[in-house]
Amino acid sequence: xxxxxxxxxxxxxxxxxxxxALAMRVVTRVAEAMEAERLLDIVGAHIDSCLFTGxxxxxxxxxxxxxxxxxxxxxxxxxxxxxxxxxxxSRGDAEEVRLSRRLMDRFEExxxxxxxxxxxxxxxxxxxxxxxxxxxxxxxIVFANSVLGARTHRWGDFIDLCCAITGRAPAAxxxxxxxxxxxxxxxLNGVSDELLDxxxxxxxxxxxxxxxxxxxxxxxxxxxxxxxxxxxxxxxAAAASTGSVGLFHVAGSTPEAPTLDAALGGxxxxxxxxxxxxxxxxxxxxxxxxxxxxxxxxSLGTPHYSVGQFGRLVEVLxxxxxxxxxxxxxxxxxxxxxxxxxxxxADRLVDAGVQMVVDTCTYFTSIIxxxxxxxxxxxxxxxxxxxxxxxxxxxxGSIEDCVESAVAGRVVRxxxxxxxx
Amino acid sequence: xxxxxxxxxxxxxxxxxxxWGGLDPTTGRIIDRRHPQVGESVADRVLVMPSGKGSSGxxxxxxxxxxxxxxxxxxxxxxxxxxxxxxxxxxxxxxxxLVPVVVLAEGIDGLHTGDRCTVSGQTVSAYSxxxx
Numbered sequence: 056x057x058x059x060x061x062x063x064x065x066x067x068x069x070x071x072x073x074x075x076a077l078a079m080r081v082v083t084r085v086a087e088a089m090e091a092e093r094l095l096d097i098v099g100a101h102i103d104s105c106l107f108t109g110x111x112x113x114x115x116x117x118x119x120x121x122x123x124x125x126x127x128x129x130x131x132x133x134x135x136x137x138x139x140x141x142x143x144x145s146r147g148d149a150e151e152v153r154l155s156r157r158l159m160d161r162f163e164e165x166x167x168x169x170x171x172x173x174x175x176x177x178x179x180x181x182x183x184x185x186x187x188x189x190x191x192x193x194x195x196i197v198f199a200n201s202v203l204g205a206r207t208h209r210w211g212d213f214i215d216l217c218c219a220i221t222g223r224a225p226a227a228x229x230x231x232x233x234x235x236x237x238x239x240x241x242x243l244n245g246v247s248d249e250l251l252d253x254x255x256x257x258x259x260x261x262x263x264x265x266x267x268x269x270x271x272x273x274x275x276x277x278x279x280x281x282x283x284x285x286x287x288x289x290x291x292a293a294a295a296s297t298g299s300v301g302l303f304h305v306a307g308s309t310p311e312a313p314t315l316d317a318a319l320g321g322x323x324x325x326x327x328x329x330x331x332x333x334x335x336x337x338x339x340x341x342x343x344x345x346x347x348x349x350x351x352x353x354s355l356g357t358p359h360y361s362v363g364q365f366g367r368l369v370e371v372l373x374x375x376x377x378x379x380x381x382x383x384x385x386x387x388x389x390x391x392x393x394x395x396x397x398x399x400x401a402d403r404l405v406d407a408g409v410q411m412v413v414d415t416c417t418y419f420t421s422i423i424x425x426x427x428x429x430x431x432x433x434x435x436x437x438x439x440x441x442x443x444x445x446x447x448x449x450x451x452g453s454i455e456d457c458v459e460s461a462v463a464g465r466v467v468r469x470x471x472x473x474x475x476x
Numbered sequence: 477x478x479x480x481x482x483x484x485x486x487x488x489x490x491x492x493x494x495x496w497g498g499l500d501p502t503t504g505r506i507i508d509r510r511h512p513q514v515g516e517s518v519a520d521r522v523l524v525m526p527s528g529k530g531s532s533g534x535x536x537x538x539x540x541x542x543x544x545x546x547x548x549x550x551x552x553x554x555x556x557x558x559x560x561x562x563x564x565x566x567x568x569x570x571x572x573x574l575v576p577v578v579v580l581a582e583g584i585d586g587l588h589t590g591d592r593c594t595v596s597g598q599t600v601s602a603y604s605x606x607x608x
């Protein structure tokens with residue numbers, strides 16, 4: 056049974072006003088649904104509800120803002136439906152644009168930082184190991200838990216804001232020690248050294264793991280030690296989209312998995328899965344919906360590109376230009392864009408024909424001008440959601456495949472990478 | 477997870493669904509092209525599925541569907557999903573429309589599309605339309 060402390064109970068009873076009472080009601084009702092015994096303090100929040108999904112978004116944020124709600128912990132904001140730096144990119148309905156803008160304003164009124172990024176872990180301040188936060192946005196959640204060792208459950212829209220207002224979250228799920236140990240093992244077997252060393256392995260592996268492991272916490276064995284943050288980010292985003300993964304461990308890379316045994320807490324796993332080259336090739340194929348090589352658009356930056364990923368894009372593109380018949384979009388946060396500008400990379404990319412997108416992302420917003428023909432992406436998450444959201448046909452490829460294709464004006468992929476041993 | 481009263485015809489999904497990116501709240505139809513039940517409408521159905529998955533925006537989409545009148549009457553799952561429960565809680569708070577969300581300890585194997593189903597509190601009873 057949920058036990059509230061004195062202040063929680065007072066706030067629930069309305070002693071700090073109607074906004075805090077509503078926020079507290081949502082937090083406690085979800086805590087009860089999860090059979091939590093108490094609430095805990097959080098040190099920060101990341102809010103997903105700022106993305107307009109219909110009037111319900113605005114009704115909820117509006118009611119809290121009208122009643123004078125303020126966030127009580129440092130709070131960052133996820134992507135919205137609009138690119139405020141490049142408003143001309145929006146092809147959305149004018150009324151929806153107005154409502155989306157209104158929703159963004161309401162969150163700023165409540166004291167949230169206008170970060171507008173799905174990758175808050177790429178901002179300067181990020182939660183430390185063991186710190187409790189309330190994060191929404193599935194890729195951010197899995198990164199916070201897995202890569203930073205911070206603690207957040209898979210919080211959804213609405214409770215993100217309610218936790219930020221109250222500074223409290225249900226003590227349940229991935230906040231608790233017992234639920235953070237791995238219960239399943241994913242073992243890579245027979246994967247070539249060449250593929251293990253490529254960025255493209257990680258989103259494909261994540262897309263494969265998502266449906267495989269269900270709601271369990273997996274530990275992955277057989278990857279090189281010290282996998283980079285960008286690769287873990289791609290793995291987590293894919294697993295969180297194709298499945299429900301909110302925390303994964305990689306033995307030898309992530310902070311709660313110095314060893315396989317440590318990740319498992321000394322217990323035997325409930326299931327073990329072997330992943331070989333053929334499984335990976337099939338998983339890669341499932342990310343595409345077409346074999347039409349008529350390329351129209353390339354979308355990069357889902358989740359928002361890091362400085363390092365822009366560096367790789369610049370390196371692969373070299374001094375070549377994007378083909379006239381292809382539009383290339385690269386989505387990122389303002390902070391990363393600023394850094395990319397300082398390095399002179401933004402000018403180079405724009406000159407070569409790359410369109411920078413900030414504050415939002417191309418897999419749900421009406422930015423892409425031409426949704427006919429084939430869209431290409433290096434993101435498993437984009438490949439997973441965009442066909443449903445936008446009606447596009449997609450081919451998934453590595454960043455190298457995407458750049459070669461964008462330059463050539465048709466889909467070109469290194470198939471050998473998936474068959475060489 | 478969220479107790480309440482509802483009854484209606486079952487729509488049974490063979491795989492987990494992310495409501496965000498998987499369900500269009502303006503029509504109530506499943507838009508995830510990789511989902512076996514793509515194109516089906518959840519509106520006014522008792523939605524039965526193995527579990528939720530994917531985006532944390534699922535709670536917004538469920539709440540918006542309830543507001544727009546395209547939402548399910550109840551959601552029954554084999555495993556708990558807080559994102560779905562949360563959408564139901566907020567729809568109740570904002571619009572006074574309660575969509576019960578229930579986890580079935582015995583799983584969902586006994587429920588099939590077309591069955592009639594009644595939810596009362598956390599108790600679910602169903603009978604098969606085909607056998608009657």
